[in-house]
Amino acid sequence: MIPRPRTLALLALFASAGLVPPAPASGAGTGHEVRIEGMKFVPARIEVHRGDTVTWVNQDLVPHTVTAQKAGLESGQIDHDKRWTYKASKAGEIPYVCRFHPGMRGILVVK
Amino acid sequence: MKSLRSNSPRGNILRAAGLACALFALSAHAQQAAAPSDAQIAGIVVAANQIDIDAGKAAKAKSKNKEVQAFAQQMITDHSAVNKQAGDLVKKLKVKPEDSDTSKGLKSAAKQTADKLKGLSGAEYDKAYADNEVAYHQQVLDALDKALIPNAKNAELKGLLEKVRPAFVAHLEHAKMVVASLAKK
Numbered sequence: 475m476i477p478r479p480r481t482l483a484l485l486a487l488f489a490s491a492g493l494v495p496p497a498p499a500s501g502a503g504t505g506h507e508v509r510i511e512g513m514k515f516v517p518a519r520i521e522v523h524r525g526d527t528v529t530w531v532n533q534d535l536v537p538h539t540v541t542a543q544k545a546g547l548e549s550g551q552i553d554h555d556k557r558w559t560y561k562a563s564k565a566g567e568i569p570y571v572c573r574f575h576p577g578m579r580g581i582l583v584v585k
Numbered sequence: 586m587k588s589l590r591s592n593s594p595r596g597n598i599l600r601a602a603g604l605a606c607a608l609f610a611l612s613a614h615a616q617q618a619a620a621p622s623d624a625q626i627a628g629i630v631v632a633a634n635q636i637d638i639d640a641g642k643a644a645k646a647k648s649k650n651k652e653v654q655a656f657a658q659q660m661i662t663d664h665s666a667v668n669k670q671a672g673d674l675v676k677k678l679k680v681k682p683e684d685s686d687t688s689k690g691l692k693s694a695a696k697q698t699a700d701k702l703k704g705l706s707g708a709e710y711d712k713a714y715a716d717n718e719v720a721y722h723q724q725v726l727d728a729l730d731k732a733l734i735p736n737a738k739n740a741e742l743k744g745l746l747e748k749v750r751p752a753f754v755a756h757l758e759h760a761k762m763v764v765a766s767l768a769k770k
Contacts, residue, residue: 512751535670535745536663536752554666574659575755576762 510538515580522562523585529559542570620736627675628682634664636695644714653711656763718760726753
């Protein structure tokens with residue numbers, strides 16, 4: 475019988491070293507949500523896995539965009555109470571902005 | 586009119602001081618006058634948004650500066666969106682926006698500013714428009730904090746005012762960025 479505490483400790487060690495692989499890119503990914511409220515992306519940084527979807531929901535009264543030109547991320551105008559969903563297919567760190575409001579920034583990390 | 590057209594520090598100070606006086610008087614009036622009713626608050630909100638939409642339209646037509654044009658378009662888009670929400674809410678609440686001394690004063694000050702801006706062109710116009718946007722958003726924020734939000738009785742109206750506040754803060758910061766950028770040229 476394998477002592478369970480040791481197994482757990484090993485798993486924790488692998489996980490802390492980043493050796494636990496992310497969820498596979500195939501199949502239905504997990505859905506994540508980023509709220510746009512108070513002229514901010516909440517959370518400002520979100521980490522997802524390839525195949526996951528991220529939905530930005532605009533709870534502000536004014537329209538916004540989710541834009542990262544280099545990464546080809548462009549939501550177009552998201553009006554009040556509207557949403558936009560993006561499927562993360564390529565690993566990497568994508569800093570994005572609202573094209574309309576220069577102070578609004580977020581980061582999407584795809585693992 | 587020469588002093589208004591001048592791009593000298595004195596001319597700029599005079600312009601800014603004139604606008605600040607007009608808006609300060611409004612803000613002070615809004616605080617000192619009897620607490621505005623919800624209908625009057627709705628009237629002030631609609632007037633404040635419309636003023637900046639009109640200023641944005643004028644700037645978009647007149648300015649050749651891309652940054653100023655983009656900012657002006659943003660003001661048109663955002664303030665139109667806020668006015669649409671405000672319009673939907675007052676319909677739902679069956680409140681008819683009412684004029685008050687504050688809303689009338691806002692409109693009168695805006696007309697004076699628009700008249701001054703009409704006499705300017707090029708870099709002078711861009712600077713005066715951007716300076717005015719900084720002062721305007723600062724004063725509207727003051728009015729929101731000191732007169733409108735505290736006096737709104739209906740929870741949904743108060744909620745709308747609170748929700749719109751961060752957009753006005755972002756506009757103020759954006760306007761300051763435009764002013765700083767123009768100063769470098």
